[in-house]
Amino acid sequence: MTWKRVLLKLSGEALGDPDSGHGIDRDALVSVARQVTRVAGLGVETALVCGGGNILRGAEFASEGARRASSDYMGMLATIINGLALSDAIEDHGVETRVLTALEIRQVAEPFVRRRALRHLEEGRVVILAGGTGNPFFTTDTAAALRATELGCEVLLKATKVDGVYSADPKRDPAAERFTELTYKDVLERDLKVMDGTAIQMCKNHGLPVVVFNLFEEGNIERVVQGEPLGTTIRSGA
Secondary structure: OOOOEEEEEEOHHHHOOOOOOOOOOHHHHHHHHHHHHHHHHOOOEEEEEEOOOOOOOHHHHHHOOOOHHHHHHHHHHHHHHHHHHHHHHHHHOOOOEEEEEOOOOOOOOEEOOHHHHHHHHHOOOEEEEEOOOOOOOOOHHHHHHHHHHHOOOOEEEEEEOOOOEEOOOOOOOOOOOEEOEEOHHHHHHHOOOOOOHHHHHHHHHHOOOEEEEEOOOOOHHHHHHOOOOOOEEEOOOO
């Protein structure tokens, strides 16, 4: 086993309709829950951050005329909806979860407290971290980097629709090169669209490696946790 405590970052679209990425698709939800359950069954302490773009993306809504701060808070609420859906689906597979939110919503989730989150991880529960950072103008990528650092995770696993980081969009450019190793500096200087710059800089500052891999091949979460060389690894001195 390569990693003992990990943070898995999912996009909201990973839970959405396969064609549009919108809403919550039951089959997609169950697929993610099944994979996360198997990883937890290996004894890996697993934290999870999910975006909310399948319901509402704050930046996009703001671009249509809404106030950005209000739009971002709406996006945070969308991540809480996804977190609750993931919690139920994972528990249906026999693994305990806890949803901890950056925005207090005590009727449905615990407020995020670092020591409490650590205790849940140590007890073998999957910890679902929702509500972003609790602040507007920050992405869920930044929330993932922040929580992974706070909780002492050994790696941030960025699950995507593609099998790694490319020099260009592989759907538009057949000549796009896939990287197996990158440094944080490479990502920032080349402006590679992996995670936002704030998230990458935070990972760089704390030496937190990032592995970008394809979520939609069944079993990939287990494979990457067990050390198979999947996707692209971002770290210092690659």
